[in-house]
Structures are given as C-alpha cells and as structure tokens.
Amino acid sequence: MTLLVQxxxxxxxxxxxxxxxxxxxxxxxxxxxxxxxxxxxxxxGETNRLLRLCAEIGAEGLREQDSVIAxxxxxxxxxxxxxxxxxxxxxxxxxxxxxxxxxxxxxGKARIVDIRSEVLRSxxxxxxxxxxxxxxxxxATGDIATLGRGGTDTTAVALSAAxxxxxxxxxxxxxxxxxxxxxxxxxxxxxxxVHVEEMLEMASLGAKVLQLRSVEFACKYQVPLRVLSSLTExxxxxxxxxxxYEENEMEDPVVTGVAFNKEEAKITVAGVPDKPGIAxxxxxxxxxxxxxxxxxxxxxxSAGRTDFSxxxxxxxxxxxxxxxxxxxxxxxxxxxxxxxxxxxxxxxxIGMRSHPGVASLMFKTLxxxxxxxxxxxxxxxxxxxxxxxxxxxxxxxxxxxxxxxxQAPQEERIxxxxxx
Ligand code: ASP
Ligand code: MG
Numbered sequence: 001m002t003l004l005v006q007x008x009x010x011x012x013x014x015x016x017x018x019x020x021x022x023x024x025x026x027x028x029x030x031x032x033x034x035x036x037x038x039x040x041x042x043x044x045g046e047t048n049r050l051l052r053l054c055a056e057i058g059a060e061g062l063r064e065q066d067s068v069i070a071x072x073x074x075x076x077x078x079x080x081x082x083x084x085x086x087x088x089x090x091x092x093x094x095x096x097x098x099x100x101x102x103x104x105x106x107x108g109k110a111r112i113v114d115i116r117s118e119v120l121r122s123x124x125x126x127x128x129x130x131x132x133x134x135x136x137x138x139x140a141t142g143d144i145a146t147l148g149r150g151g152t153d154t155t156a157v158a159l160s161a162a163x164x165x166x167x168x169x170x171x172x173x174x175x176x177x178x179x180x181x182x183x184x185x186x187x188x189x190x191x192x193x194v195h196v197e198e199m200l201e202m203a204s205l206g207a208k209v210l211q212l213r214s215v216e217f218a219c220k221y222q223v224p225l226r227v228l229s230s231l232t233e234x235x236x237x238x239x240x241x242x243x244x245y246e247e248n249e250m251e252d253p254v255v256t257g258v259a260f261n262k263e264e265a266k267i268t269v270a271g272v273p274d275k276p277g278i279a280x281x282x283x284x285x286x287x288x289x290x291x292x293x294x295x296x297x298x299x300x301x302s303a304g305r306t307d308f309s310x311x312x313x314x315x316x317x318x319x320x321x322x323x324x325x326x327x328x329x330x331x332x333x334x335x336x337x338x339x340x341x342x343x344x345x346x347x348x349x350i351g352m353r354s355h356p357g358v359a360s361l362m363f364k365t366l367x368x369x370x371x372x373x374x375x376x377x378x379x380x381x382x383x384x385x386x387x388x389x390x391x392x393x394x395x396x397x398x399x400x401x402x403x404x405x406x407q408a409p410q411e412e413r414i415x416x417x418x419x420x
Contacts, residue, residue, distance in 0.1 A: 042072025
C-alpha cells in the first residue's frame with residue numbers, strides 16, 4: 001500500500017476551517033486506499049506568541065521554553081485527529097515521545113538521533129491515521145526538546161525516512177519552488193522538479209518554504225520530497241515541486257533559478273599588508289566572536305598593500321565591524337569600511353557543471369544594465385555577485401529574462417505570504 005507522510009505548515013492549519021480542509025484531503029487519500037501519516041505545525045503565529053510569553057516572564061531557560069513552545073503543535077494534532085474522526089476516518093494524535101522521536105539535549109535546536117517506528121507502524125496496520133506534532137522530540141533523560149524554527153519539516157522528513165514513505169509531502173501556502181521570487185519577477189515559473197543541490201543553493205528561494213536542515217536530512221536518506229500548496233483542491237497530491245536526487249546531463253537546464261539575499265553586509269579592510277597570516281588574523285577574530293563569514297575577496301596588491309573584503313549576516317554587522325576594527329588596528333591597516341546596502345544575487349543550476357558561459361552571460365547582463373559588481377564567488381553549480389541593494393530587483397529581473405526562465409503564459413500559479 002502507498003504510504004505518504006504529509007506535513008501541514010502553520011498557515012495550512014491556521015484556524016478550524018483550514019484544519020477541516022486538511023482533514024478533507026487526508027480523508028480523500030484514505031478513500032483512495034493511500035496510507036497517511038500527518039505531521040503538523042502550530043497554528044500560524046502561535047510559536048511566536050508562546051515565545052513572547054516566555055520572554056515576558058523574563059527568566060532564561062531553554063528547557064522550560066521548549067515545554068512551552070512544543071504545545072502549539074500538540075493542539076493542532078489533537079484538533080486534526082478529532083476532525084478526522086468526525087469525518088469517519090480512524091485517526092489518533094501521538095506526541096513526539098509516543099512515536100519514539102529521540103533527540104539530543106540541545107534544547108531549542110535539538111537534533112533527532114533515533115526514531116522507533118513501531119508505534120506508527122502498528123497504528124498504520126490498524127488502519128489509523130497517526131497525527132504527529134512536528135518540531136518536538138524527547139531527550140535521553142525524558143525531557144521535551146524542540147528542533148529549531150521550522151523544525152516540523154525535519155520531523156516529517158525523519159518520519160518519512162524511518163517508514164520508507166513513498167513521498168514526504170510538505171503542504172504550505174505556496175504551490176512549489178519558483179525560478180525566482182514571484183514578488184520580484186511577475187513571470188517567475190513554478191519548477192516541476194528541482195535537484196536537491198539546487199534547492200540547497202537557492203537558500204533564499206527555498207528557505208521560506210522548507211527548513212534547510214530538513215532538505216539536508218532528506219538528501220542524506222534520499223527521501224522523495226514534494227512541496228505543494230494546501231490551499232488548492234489538489235486531492236491527488238501530485239502537483240507542486242518534486243525535489244529530485246538524480247542528475248540528467250542531457251535534460252537539466254543550465255540555469256534553474258535566480259536567488260537573492262538582502263541579509264548580508266560587506267566589510268572592507270583597506271591597506272592591509274600583503275603578507276602571510278593576514279587573512280587568518282582578520283577572519284579568526286571574526287570567527288572567535290561567533291560570526292559567520294560568507295563571501296571573501298582579496299585584491300591584488302600594489303606597493304605591498306591590498307584590500308580585503310568579506311560579507312557577514314546583516315544582523316551581525318555591527319558586532320563584526322567592532323571586532324574587525326580591533327583586529328585591523330593590530331596589523332596596521334589603513335581603514336575599515338562597512339556597507340550594509342548590498343545584495344547578493346545568484347544564478348543556480350546543476351547544468352552549469354557541464355555548460356560553460358553562465359558567468360559570462362551573467363556579467364554581460366549586469367553590465368548591460370549598468371550594475372556594478374562588487375564581489376564574485378562561484379561554486380560548481382552557482383555564480384553569485386554582490387551588488388548595490390538598490391539595483392537588486394533590476395538585476396534579478398534582467399537575469400531571469402537573460403537565462404530564459406520565464407513561465408509559459410497559461411500556467412496557473414498561487415503565491416502566498418511567507419509561512420513561518
Ligand atoms: N512551529 C514551529 C515554528 O514556527 C515549527 C514549525 O512550524 O515548523 O518554527
Ligand atoms: Mg515552515
């Protein structure tokens with residue numbers, strides 16, 4: 001019998017009407033003889049509300065905070081099981097502990113270490129639909145631990161792997177992964193399939209839809225993962241975007257999508273001595289402050305001095321500037337310049353491995369639009385540039401057109417808000 005794991009995100013279970021719509025889809029699957037394990041998020045906004053309550057208390061304590069925020073999912077699991085029963089579908093809510101999801105003790109960002117699938121299997125053998133609250137597990141000492149924001153995706157993928165489900169279906173408020181953000185490019189096209197590596201590289205497009213950790217998990221266990229909208233009447237559950245693991249040299253498009261990110265800032269250390277150990281000195285100071293560095297560029301030197309630039313997350317920019325200034329002073333650099341008004345734009349495609357010329361078309365397109373490139377970085381399947389934030393939309397639209405990613409005009413599309 002076909003087994004699907006279906007995960008419903010916060011906006012898909014935001015109120016009773018939505019929960020009823022979820023139950024109707026699950027009931028339709030059961031009527032077709034498909035077995036379903038449902039994994040649910042908390043209602044949209046609920047986890048934030050619970051976190052605010054914890055903040056209001058004003059005492060730190062991740063263990064207790066996890067006990068509080070794990071409840072959002074449990075409420076939905078119980079309600080959905082009730083609604084399924086009302087529709088005449090045998091269903092049972094089961095907590096993370098009851099289904100044997102074991103985690104480490106890193107409260108607030110716990111990792112799953114083991115799943116005992118017996119309880120789920122016996123529920124399925126009894127023709128029941130197990131409804132599992134996502135985001136939660138149990139530590140070795142019996143505590144509740146949560147898996148980090150967006151963690152319900154990881155629960156769903158982990159259960160799919162443990163049960164060898166045919167697909168892990170992530171229902172959300174958008175109907176798949178797009179060639180770029182439709183809010184920036186009106187002619188963005190939904191991808192029927194996307195390679196898992198592209199998905200991981202297109203963080204800015206994918207992260208709103210799927211917790212990246214869940215994609216890494218899916219990749220490790222080769223779990224077939226499909227992203228689809230819960231807002232349509234697609235009871236067949238065959239639409240959306242399927243994440244694939246195979247490469248097809250002949251058919252893979254050279255460029256699959258244009259991703260962008262406004263969440264970085266650039267720091268330039270000017271006039272650093274061009275000698276061994278300088279990059280290490282600057283970046284280890286930043287790393288010691290627990291700040292992640294993304295892109296790095298060092299110029300050719302003249303008269304023994306060079307400029308050294310790197311990017312950090314924008315919310316860590318102020319802290320990174322302080323650390324960098326201190327480190328720069330010790331090596332006698334001329335000055336440290338910061339720029340938060342930047343954007344990173346990337347073209348991504350698995351076909352880039354076998355097709356040269358992507359970077360050159362990218363640079364030509366940007367130059368045709370008078371867009372100055374401040375930094376460049378490449379991987380096998382991605383070319384990224386840093387440009388002025390004000391030019392980001394122009395760049396994304398121009399690249400989307402240049403790489404011919406626009407949609408077939410009659411295609412239907414649903415775009416929703418970002419689900420948390
Ligand atoms: N409710 C949790 C969150 O908002 C987990 C999830 O929905 O995936 O992050
Ligand atoms: Mg989510």
